[in-house]
Amino acid sequence: MQNFINQLSQVLEKKYILTQDEDKAPYLTDWRKRFTGKAFAVLLPSTSNEVAAIVKLCAQYQIALVPQGGHTGFCGGATPDNSGKQVILNLKRMNQIREIDIANQTITLEAGCILQSAQEKAAENGYLFPLSLGAEGSCMIGGNLATNAGGTNVLRYGNTRDLCLGLEVVTAKGEIWNGIKGLRKDNTGYDLRDLFIGSEGTLGIITAAVMKLYPLPVSQWTTLVACENIASTIALLTLFQKRANSLLTGFEMMTRESLNLNEKHFPQMANPLQGNPPYTVLIELSDHESEEHVRQLLETILEDAFEKSIISDAVIASNLTQANSFWHMREHITLAQAEEGANLKHDITIPLSSLDSFIRETDELMREKFPGVRIINFGHLGDGNLHYNIAPPLGTDPKTFNETNEKLIHELVYGQVERCKGSISAEHGVGQLKLDDLRGHKGEVAHDLMKMLKTALDPQNILNPHKVVSI
Incomplete structure (x- = not known):
């Protein structure tokens, strides 16, 4: 050594x-x-x-x-x-913004660049870098790409993979692949870029990337809406997708239990909707025309939702401060869980057509097998991504509860995910946490193909071994 x-x-x-x-x-x-x-x-x-x-x-x-x-x-x-x-x-020292190309609407970032720094640089130039995560003040572009991070804007702009046009990657041999091209069309054989995005550093080390930019919206309007059940939230999403189309940039769901936990640890974040309804939906519309246009559209859709009895209450943010407070409610749920103590997390994706049955049936099974358990369910409803997390009953030692029940709870939740043809990892990746679950979820053929790729690109198994897939 x-x-x-x-x-x-x-x-x-x-x-x-x-x-x-x-x-x-x-x-x-x-x-x-x-x-x-x-x-x-x-x-x-x-x-x-x-x-x-x-x-x-x-x-x-x-x-x-x-x-x-x-x-x-x-x-x-x-x-x-x-x-x-x-x-x-x-890679935190590799934090440079190498280039911003206004004509091409791209920004070239090194892997250690903080996400928020990229957002701010884009905004300074009149553009939007739409990747947005709760950890954006500390997470880095390389990690975002390595895990194909999602966040709150996936509904409109897609995952990190969808925002990336080119990569620079160091291979397991120590060679540098220079794929830094800001091209939206490049049909020249295998898409090497997509091999490395989402591979969590097991196939190569991403050192820089060319990412897409978009024009900054002229206006954004944010609202909190009350729904009585998950079926109503899906109906509301369908209504907004039909009427607002690409102007719909955010559609987040929070259950009463998740917001109760939020208020317990952050009293200033009490839900402004009457009675703290069973389901609170945070909706954001972004427009490139005028504030008046998007405000009128938002009010019209909400009126229609009231008339159809899809929603029971709504609060439209009157200014940026209030809009930010709505988003802070959503973003602080994870922090509230950390304050409460250890919990069992599930970052899953369910087809929207199966979301209602998944939540109803999984909630019922969970409460039947683990009386008093607290289900902290929230997430990016617009793309079917739930953070279906389980907290132990009040008065129960979290460490003991989790150690005793973790395997069974994961099996129960993942079994329901498989029934609905969903995914056991929506945006957090596999890492070492879900390594043992991946073969059963992906299937033998897909899992073996992944192992073949790993062996071919990293035959010595020196790049992040025993993560994602083991060889």
């Missing part, structure tokens, strides 16, 4: 090679504090050439490395194992 470190010092300055326990500690535990590993060293490169040189050394010495960005993932994909023999490759 000393020879490895000696050669590393020819690539990085000593201060960017962290080997002391106190220096490595911030990089070893995931955001949820669910996974903690050990690492021989934490390396902090600042260029793609440095990344390539590090990977070549790792290949030479057969040392596995774990790529890491903002370390905000939920599935342990950027956390090392407990062997103490892996190195962490943190």
